[in-house]
Every structure is written in structure tokens, then in C-alpha cells.
Amino acid sequence: MDQQRQRALSTSGESLYLVLGLDKSATTDDIKKCYRKLALKFHPDKNPDNPDASDKFKEINNAHSILSDGTKKNIYDKYGSLGLYVAEQFGEENVNTYFVLSSWWAKPITNQV
Secondary structure: OOHHHHHHOOOOOOHHHHHOOOOOOOOHHHHHHHHHHHHHHHOOOOOOOOHHHHHHHHHHHHHHHHHOOHHHHHHHHHHHHHHHHHHHHHOHHHHHHHHHHHHHHOOOOOOOO
16 A cells, blocks of 8 residues: 555544535435535536536545445444455455454564563
8 A cells, every 4th residue: 555545544434424514423314415415516517617626526426425335334434444445455344354453463562571
């Protein structure tokens, strides 16, 4: 994994909610309503003179595609974007195992006397 991509990954699982203007307690209906409102507002066809609208529209679509998928949302809520990256690389069913093993592996070895 390259350094820039690694820095962009987090374990907080909050930024996709911020894209849609929601908090983590948002319901599926809340996510859908905010997505529709923002998608209409930033749709490139409605903003032909605003090049930033296209990027914002892509960001909104990405957030919605993850938060509207139950499995991806659960992974994101628990492990953040790092969890989604692990799911993409190793499969969704292996995410918990990855984090259990990496937390065990990363524990410092202490000299017990």
C-alpha cells in the first residue's frame, strides 16, 4: 500500500457520514433522503459551470453506495475506511480476522520478570 493511500485510511468511520451531513446514528431512510437531496443539488447536469460539483457528486455517490449496503456499512462503522480497504483486498468475511490478528501481532512484547 503506498504511503499517501495509507495516510488517507482511517479507523474512525465518520467521514462518509460527514459527506452526507449526518451522524453515525442516521437511519437508512435518513441516508437515502440526504443522498437524494445532495445528489440533486450537486448533479453535474445542474451545475455545468461548476467543476467542483462533479467531484462532490462522486463523493456523495461513494458515501451513499457504502452506507446503503448493510455489510459495508457495518464494516465502515466498526473499522472505518481501513476496514473497507481490507475487505476489498481480502474479502468482507476476513475483515474481523485481519483486525484480530493485526492487533495481536502488533502488541508490544514485554519482559515479564
